[in-house]
Amino acid sequence: MKLMMGLCMVGIVLQLFGSPSAANPFLGDWDTPFGVPPFDKIELEHYTPAFEEGMLRHKQQIAAIVAEESPPTFANTVEALERSGEMLDRVASVFFAMKSSMNNERMEVIAKDVAPKLSQHGDEILLNEPLFRRIEALWAKRDQLDLEPEQRRLLDETRKRFVRGGANLPADKKERLKAINKTLALLSLSFAEHVLKEENRFELVIGDRADLAGLPEGVIAAAEEAAAERGHEGKWVFTLHKPSMIPFLQYSQRRDLREKIYKAYLERGNHGDELDNKQILAEMAALRVERARLLGYPTHAAFVLEEAMAKEPAKVYELLRKLWTPALERAKAEAAEMQRMIDEEGGRFRLQSWDWWYYAEKVKKARYDLDEEMLRPYFKLENVLDGAFGLATRLYGLKFEKRPEIPGYHKDVTVFEVKEADGRHLGVLYVDYFPRPSKRGGAWMGEFREQRRIDDRDVRPVIYNVGNFSKPAADKPSLLSFDEVETLFHEFGHALHGLLSECTYQSLAGTNVARDFVELPSQIMENWASAPEMLKIYARHYQTGEPMPDALIEKIENARHFNQGFATTEYLAASFLDMDWHTLADVRPDVDVLDFERQSMQRIGLLDPVAPRYRSPYFQHIFAGGYSSGYYSYIWAEVLDADAFEAFREKGDLLDGTTAEAFRRNILARGNTEEPMELYKRFRGREPRIEPLLKRRGLE
Known part of the structure; x- marks a missing residue:
């Protein structure tokens, strides 16, 4: 039925447009610099026929693998599967990037049409019995195949993906799994759309x-x-x-x-109207539990964490609790100091969540003679971006060249070619930093094309960084807050992870690593953003060009532990909430979402004036963003990045070339070609220690 639908769609395209490749840029080769997406030619009406054609071609490629008469080999089965679906990947990578950055009602209609089809398409591959038999036959004799280490890793990961996708289930359970995946795909879309509409209205x-x-x-x-x-x-x-x-x-x-x-x-997603998300997330939680149990896992968290460094929920809770007690005590002290200020001013009210930012700023000003507005003039967006690029030049020898002739997808987008020190092409980077109604909140990195090698040809990546930073005003350029500066460096770290990849297989390349490992390359960059040595280089006054004064840098250093109790507890509270939702062994679709959330926060003793960083009805990371049972990953990776940054400190030079080369070679270049802890130990010479993190956050 799906195959016939795909054939009909292609027929319609031919009737309407003649040659499909002439009319629809997704159906032909991209004659653009470096093969980047031709955004000046892509129209909304191109997506649906391109998705249909992409799925059809992918099905034909899978059918050819299954129909292969010769016995399964790594080349004719695993490698052939890895190379399949290139056109579908291409249209999906562009569409879903635009869905996050350039959303509109027509995009939403397309997404709701295509999401269940993509879910079913993926399931039909993972549940294809003849295909799985070929993979299983290879895996059974894996030790006799004389595979290279990366080939062996791909075989292991491919087989695991099929098993975790339900390949060993009986027929009736496979059908139920398909239905669950299809429903979850639609619910996730609706959840994200509701949050965006709430923010905009x-x-x-x-x-x-x-x-x-x-x-x-x-x-x-x-x-x-x-x-x-x-x-x-x-x-x-x-x-x-x-x-x-x-x-x-x-x-x-x-x-x-x-x-x-x-x-x-x-209260986003919590108004009892057409944008309310409580029923959606409750149904998602229930379906995730059902899916986990179908696949033989007690909870969704157990299913997800099997693929993470943490391996099991108990390890996640252990880390969260180890940090929670000192963070909560620090937050209590911060709240008490603010309450004293309120009382001294004759406020006659108790500190509430909407007071925290206001009084934190006043306390910081009183204690350190520092406030956000003193810093903004030194953080012109262009200077900060130059600082991030300059850091990559100093660490890895990279060069960044603006390419205005390459079309972006919006007037706010700037495109750069990235080169090695010797001038060799490394990749392309799009940056898109300002908010607009069509863009979801937050900041992220993604790929229009991932790195891989095809027939000894190195296909270089096309990466994008997206943010929602302070826009330029009529008489001023974009001047960033310090938090926005760190976010820019963070997302640029993800970009470097993609750009510096040196893998053979796309599914193992770049950021395709364990969720609690992927934040190491991004978070380590934040260390340099605030390092005095770097501030002296890139933090320059937007009017005079003068570098940030040493006295102001000293104030930043003195205040680096300020408000860390709040920052840590609000983050950890959201991490506990994520884990509590996904360690349930049974969830009723009519669960009282707000009561569940209250109980979760009561168990950890969250302070009244502190809300979790994300409440359930707008927690997009876990209900629309791929971080379910994974929001803890940021703090897990912070253990790694704090320890990794110490390697530079131990050299007495934060820009030490030898250490940078070791980080590039063992972490950034290797993707998921080995277990992440093995890669980390090869870089550091040992497993990470938690003490640098505790010191950084002032939680010793």
């Missing part, structure tokens, strides 16, 4: 300038521009996008308005 409109008391002029100017864009001329608008909301929470003297905007943020 809220606006805090201020008509009286007196209500802007305490806000810096740059924040006011940005709000005035936002108001004009939304049809509120002569007023000021604040939204739930972080560059708008966070400065408002930090500086607004109107406590009632801080409460209004922060409650709107906390």
